[in-house]
Amino acid sequence: xxxxxxxxxxxxxxxxxxxxxxxxxxxxxxxxxxxxxxxxxxxxxxxxxxxxxxxxxxxxxxxxxxxxxxxxxxxxxxxxxxxxxxxxxxxxxxxxxxxxxxxxxxxxxxxxxxxxxxxxxxxxxxxxxxxxxxxxxxxxxxxxxxxxxxxxxxxxxxxxxxxxxxxxxxxxxxxxxxxxxxxxxxxxxxxxxxxxxxxxxxxxxxxxxxxxxxxxxxxxxxxxxxxxxxxxxxxxxxxxxxxxxxxxxxxxxxxxxxxxxxxxxxxxxxxxxxxxxxxxxxxxxxxxxxxxxxxxxxxxxxxxxxxxxxxxxxxxxxxxxxxxxxxxxxxxxxxxxxxxxxxxxxxxxxxxxxxxxxxxxxxxxxxxxxxxxxxxxxxxxxxxxxxxxxxxxxxxxxxxxxxxxxxxxxxxxxxxxxxxxxxxxxxxxxxxxxxxxxxxxxxxxxxxxxxxxxxxxxxxxxxxxxxxxxxx
Ligand code: BYC
Numbered sequence: 339x340x341x342x343x344x345x346x347x348x349x350x351x352x353x354x355x356x357x358x359x360x361x362x363x364x365x366x367x368x369x370x371x372x373x374x375x376x377x378x379x380x381x382x383x384x385x386x387x388x389x390x391x392x393x394x395x396x397x398x399x400x401x402x403x404x405x406x407x408x409x410x411x412x413x414x415x416x417x418x419x420x421x422x423x424x425x426x427x428x429x430x431x432x433x434x435x436x437x438x439x440x441x442x443x444x445x446x447x448x449x450x451x452x453x454x455x456x457x458x459x460x461x462x463x464x465x466x467x468x469x470x471x472x473x474x475x476x477x478x479x480x481x482x483x484x485x486x487x488x489x490x491x492x493x494x495x496x497x498x499x500x501x502x503x504x505x506x507x508x509x510x511x512x513x514x515x516x517x518x519x520x521x522x523x524x525x526x527x528x529x530x531x532x533x534x535x536x537x538x539x540x541x542x543x544x545x546x547x548x549x550x551x552x553x554x555x556x557x558x559x560x561x562x563x564x565x566x567x568x569x570x571x572x573x574x575x576x577x578x579x580x581x582x583x584x585x586x587x588x589x590x591x592x593x594x595x596x597x598x599x600x601x602x603x604x605x606x607x608x609x610x611x612x613x614x615x616x617x618x619x620x621x622x623x624x625x626x627x628x629x630x631x632x633x634x635x636x637x638x639x640x641x642x643x644x645x646x647x648x649x650x651x652x653x654x655x656x657x658x659x660x661x662x663x664x665x666x667x668x669x670x671x672x673x674x675x676x677x678x679x680x681x682x683x684x685x686x687x688x689x690x691x692x693x694x695x696x697x698x699x700x701x702x703x704x705x706x707x708x709x710x711x712x713x714x715x716x717x718x719x720x721x722x723x724x725x726x727x728x729x730x731x732x733x734x735x736x737x738x739x740x741x742x743x744x745x746x747x748x749x750x751x752x753x754x755x756x757x758x759x760x761x762x763x764x765x766x767x768x769x770x771x772x773x774x775x776x777x778x779x780x781x782x783x784x785x786x787x788x789x790x791x792x793x794x795x796x797x798x799x800x801x802x803x804x805x806x807x808x809x810x
Contacts, residue, residue: 349415352499363502364416367513371495372410374517378465380487382472384410387808388484389797393417393492393579404798406808412488416499419574427565428658429665430651437567441504445650449566450505452652454512455529456561457497458519459554460490462533463546465521470543473777475787479540481797481806482586486547489579496572504568531735532631539773540790541616544594545628548587548708553635555580556656556701563654588708589793594621595712596791599719611772614788618716618723620772623765625725626746629705630733636698638737639674645690655693656700672696675731675738680750682731694737702730733764781809 347365348354354361376384387406392413425437441449464487474480494516501509519526522534532550537543558580562573594616601615602608610617637644647653648667655661663670670689675682689696709725716723731744743756746763765773780787784803796802 389806414492414495418571427651430649432651458529460494462521462528466537477806544590549628549632551583563658565651593791626728634736637694639695640691641694644693
């Protein structure tokens with residue numbers, strides 16, 4: 339295993355110096371990436387010093403080095419988790435065969451598509467979050483936003499490395515195209531739906547990091563099981579960074595809930611808007627929106643693509659290697675939803691094409707854990723409200739439920755009923771205008787916006803009142 343060569347322009351542990359062709363391809367791509375970053379990355383802060391974590395090696399000590407960095411000078415490197423000696427393919431038709439170190443020729447197109455779809459989400463999220471810096475609720479939050487942005491940039495590098503190293507000329511073309519598509523662009527949109535939505539304010543951003551980044555966790559974990567070893571190792575390292583993004587979402591919404599409850603108690607009112615807070619009903623509508631668009635990211639309940647990815651050994655289940663079954667699933671079934679007129683029922687379906695639904699189930703259970711913690715905060719303040727995940731059929735655009743309108747409690751509705759009530763369940767224009775009105779920048783050290791509580795602790799042992807971004 340080569341150590342990290344940090345003296346190179348592209349720090350890496352993939353022996354880049356020994357691969358001239360790859361080095362040339364990446365060095366050609368690098369300035370294009372920087373152009374994209376300056377054009378589409380965080381607006382207005384590129385010259386500022388930010389207290390960032392940079393990976394300088396993949397071991398426990400080295401992957402988290404903290405210092406002030408200007409974002410365009412961040413060292414976007416190529417890092418793969420350590421190889422596992424003698425690793426074999428853990429599922430599908432090739433179960434037990436040695437993991438592939440090169441692209442299996444017969445699966446080239448499918449594998450490339452999976453990598454491109456994953457890669458496309460990374461720059462998309464940076465584009466979506468581009469203007470948020472100007473309305474940050476604190477320096478601490480501003481720093482966390484930029485940490486996520488640079489790491490999403492690095493995750494793009496990770497996928498571009500795979501494309502350039504293993505897919506020759508069409509890989510290089512895909513790498514270029516990843517810098518050409520734009521979130522929300524009518525002519526050249528990003529590939530997946532949620533990545534073309536706007537992230538116009540910090541509440542949407544915290545919801546995005548809780549719900550949409552969590553799709554990232556489940557998709558990356560499934561790809562980390564891949565029989566294509568470079569993909570597996572790349573995703574395993576990305577997951578270590580991903581944990582911070584999820585932390586930002588969970589603690590961020592937790593801090594909003596905390597502040598709302600404090601204002602409710604202090605003001606003896608549910609109407610905390612008068613006090614500059616975000617009422618629980620609005621929070622619930624934002625949860626409903628972001629959860630439902632994130633559920634769509636798992637694809638249809640029945641998917642031949644998903645069955646093929648698995649059978650081919652390219653994309654496994656969440657924690658595949660911990661499961662105790664035959665890892666082929668040709669004879670197993672899985673319970674999925676079905677529509678029976680205006681009733682939602684369950685049926686047993688063949689397990690292979692149900693793999694998207696199975697992953698969605700894992701994701702839903704994980705989402706619920708955060709809500710439980712936020713509800714604990716509400717309960718501690720002796721407030722009789724519970725935040726809930728809406729039914730999985732609510733407000734869906736992909737799969738079975740795209741055909742019907744479903745209420746948060748799971749009732750199938752007529753179009754007329756839906757139209758009459760949807761404003762109770764999804765953020766309204768008034769909600770959005772109110773949230774927008776709260777988005778006033780707070781950039782003094784140790785101060786926080788009215789709608790969010792300070793965090794329990796700072797970053798990397800630093801105090802909460804540390805100067806996380808130097809704006810002067
Ligand atoms: N929007 O067979 P189906 C992250 C397409 S997030 C638009 O049901 P399949 C991150 C689908 O492509 C993780 N189109 O779906 C988070 C297919 O098209 P074709 C991203 C959609 O293929 C935050 C057709 O509909 N990683 O990392 O089984 C910040 C039929 O679909 C959507 C991955 O997604 C949609 N929502 O599964 C930063 C992993 N859903 O083939 C980063 C790689 C489906 O008919 N991707 N379609 O032209 C995959 O594993 C699969 O592509 C999907 C879809 C799970 C996304």
